[in-house]
Amino acid sequence: MFNGSARFTVACKRCALRLAVDRIRDAEAAAMADHLRTRHPWLCLPDSAALGEVFEHFRVMPMDPDDAPPEAA
Numbered sequence: 874m875f876n877g878s879a880r881f882t883v884a885c886k887r888c889a890l891r892l893a894v895d896r897i898r899d900a901e902a903a904a905m906a907d908h909l910r911t912r913h914p915w916l917c918l919p920d921s922a923a924l925g926e927v928f929e930h931f932r933v934m935p936m937d938p939d940d941a942p943p944e945a946a
């Protein structure tokens with residue numbers, strides 16, 4: 874789905890959701906907003922929510938290529 878080009882992890886601040894993305898496009902922003910509406914409906918995110926309103930509920934972290942467990946023996 875993300876064909877190995879993901880460079881960021883988008884993490885929901887309110888649950889364990891993680892999305893791996895290479896950049897945030899309309900599709901990713903829509904998926905994030907959709908997540909908030911379906912899983913956290915009490916946030917009352919408006920249909921016309923600005924990107925900033927959606928991002929407010931997520932953390933964006935650079936994906937660490939060295940994230941694998943160090944003890945590979």
Ligand SMILES: [Zn+2]
Nearest residue numbers: 885887888890
């Ligand atoms: Zn969530």
